[in-house]
Amino acid sequence: MELAIHQDDANILLQEKNVLNESSLEKYRVAGQVAQTCLQYIVSLIRDSYHLGKTPQPYTCQELCILGDSYLKTTLDGVFKNGSVRERGIAMPVSIEVNELVAGFSPELDDSANFIFTPGDIVTISLGAHIDGYTANVAHTVVIYPAGTEKPEGPLVGSKADSVCAAHIATETVVALLGTVLSPEKLPQSINFSNNQVTGTVIRKLVDSIAASYNCVVVPGSKVRRVRRFLAGQAEGIVAERDFKGVVWSESNQEDALLSKSTLSKDLVSYDNEQSKKGHNSSAVPTDEFVVSPGEAYNIDIKMAPLGDFKEVGLITLETVDEFSGVNHKKDAFKAKSTIYIRDVIIKHALKLKTSRQLLGQIDKNSVFPFKLSHTSSNFPIDIKETNPEKIQQQIKLIEKDLKSHRLGLAELSNRHLVKPKPIQIAKFIAFEKILMSNNVTGPMGYDVAKPVLPGLELSLPKLGISSLKLKSLLKQSTAVPVARESTTVLLVQDGAYSNGKAEVLRLTGGSKTFTPSWVHSNHNLGGDYLEAISQLDALTKDKKFGIRVRECQPLKLAEKEGMQLD
Template identity: 60%
Template structure:
């Protein structure tokens, strides 16, 4: 798929604008520090509201956490690059997924339900900002413990989290840290472990094999939608499934990558695979939008590591881990286990339409003026957004609720005319393999779900079994079982401009230390020695891998920013 622009313009966007220099690095670093501070701010709100025994009153709801997090990011962005860049803003609205929720959960203030946490929940915070199109994003999963006490400014729970949730947290943390080190070795390939060096360097297949090996060690599955992908100016995955990105470079996991494991455990697997389904393309053209593992990580590139995992230790049967989408119009799944409508939207600039409602035209003008190619929420269009954290917050919240009523009808027309696409809320589900094998599949792999946004080449979830996305949806409705998931995401720069270091824009010990958990498993598999060597190189300050983390800004006790000084 070719871009609908001149080749000269495409080269400027895809090549010239993505060459690292001090100006570009400074925009990335500043965005990284803002994201780090935003994550630290939301974690502090959760700690004070849920973990401190001295906390009084009703805990902060997910709706309030999301709007406060987004307001905090906008307030920080307003203080940097004033009148120096054409645009800056939120690249990924604050989402807070709990347990089996996997993606897109950022309820508006006027949502019918109120969402709170309970002890034992695992909560994933995701957010991101962009400055002049250079994007920094982060996701971090933390554990909600019973109320504890504060010792040396840290919340101390009574004991670690155990069980399958802890296994997934360990696996995702180890995988993320290992990949940070692995990408950093692109600057010093002579330090690569022999096993990876013999494979010819850091290929996409090497990344996949290492992550899969860690997941298997902890009895986990890498969720569909996980990826390690190159990030470029204005191209950071926010439009995946809507716009095909030329020259896509990255490793992407989907259901088909679980298929081989499933078939090995099926008693009659050899009879289930049709001969014509075995043939798969081994490589693709560099200009394609179809993901392939046939690439090499190079210095001077920026990558987003986004790993999601679920444990299968609690299931006594073989099965598939997949994602179920909540209906964006009714806000429900078929079993009505969960009820919330999609709130994150993205403008599809390839479509134009003459709108009937004045409210719709006004809303579209506001969207085209302020939100560019990045996702947004309806609350962002309110005159009372962002919330001023130094003034009466409840009053501002009520004002935003009133503004939401004004634009709701306009939003509906924009959705119906496909001028905007709503990002679906997704749940993690387990489907027993037995149910997949015995179900009737009359349409074969041809029943493609056109409403489900997927990357090109991934329209068929189980190609060898000939199971289509529509068939998988019906199986989810009948036999899907909820399973918790964890997510760790970080943005890193393989900096070849100076010092030969990897710059970790988001995540790491400065803003998102792992929760206190204990797993019964330990690393094993073909890559265990290489993973341990990378871990040792990360700890070696003199001769190992140089990793520079972006420090968050300092927060005062009242949660205001003490200083905006860059690291």
């Protein structure tokens, strides 16, 4: 079997093994700058529209997504014009998740529903850019305050505030922890479990401790994982990545804590899950038994769900929604169409429709990263410097026209599994008592094939033997729970001319200097067994002389004309 990539790329991927040299560092840095700038642009649109009331009507999620994608595309087309790179593009389309939405929500322009925000919502903006496959992803949660002034009268309080605090502190702590890899002697002794090495076990214990302090749970799908060229998690659950390194949170990580709290679980017999792990490539199965090394790139993606609104013990899980969700049992259930797709390059098929073949040709130009149907339009991107509302609407209508002609081709590509949709997921709370009292008819091997998961994580609750299909059937008795998310990409640069010969953490995206956290107030305080270690790590990032050097990529300067308004 041959590699479906250019030989030059094969040499870098398989021989050089993603070495952080001066060339790759520059591509990472520029990708980070573009991602930072686009995030800043979308945040400014939300501020102007919802907080300051500068637009005739608030921006919808559809408009924010198309404007963000257009900004990404236009900015990326303006870098490395000298031909020193072979490709550059959108690594993750702009998605806007509100409250309980977790991932994948990026509505197209032709969606009939107008999704807007209300004061008190927490909104997560996530996106990514890549240059030659070197990827910078970012996600940031902002709070929608009442309109009128840029500065609200008071902070957001309650369970949503708890999740925002937990996600922010956990992300900053992991960034500092990864930085100690460059100076092992600075690793706090209270978490030094393995000879001055940062392992997956240390990362998990710190994040779980922060979550518990704020009465939150780390949402399944959260991860701290190594990223490599063209391997940034865009096809997880579809393609198994060899030599995977990362901490992944799933429902099974909540199982021990739930069993210890529940009075109904004393007489339960644990299920042996070893059989379900057989048949997998062992290097592709996530495990905490890995060591973080200098010269690697990591994406930190932490999602937190609060438990303050629930009096009973329960499980936080994910529900996949589509246009048919909740039709049978909930009148007001959230319904939406998947709009982000991934090209499965392994699948080959002779297509019948001409529109399908033309669409596939356009998709294959977008590399292996996720895409939206609007990206294949000849009228994409929208001119972000245009200030005439009528001309902007004309561009939008042209894209909508292309969407209609492309949807027929997309249907055949999807039916033949040449492209696969990324699911839209919602966080749900299920009372643990309902799980224990349920009858698992399908047995522990009843996997939900519609829900992509990493190898070895097919069984939701391994000790109880609860399958993903059984857990899915209990979702109709669940309650939606809000989620705060922070994601950042960091490089552990050991030395070299690019870093002036000094070891440093190059933070491509996110960061408190660039994106100040929203004003929130939690009634909980940071505590737990690792409070001292977390405080020491925070102090290391602030000590410029003896601490850890963390350098943030700064966004490009936004032009005044780029504050486009839609009528």
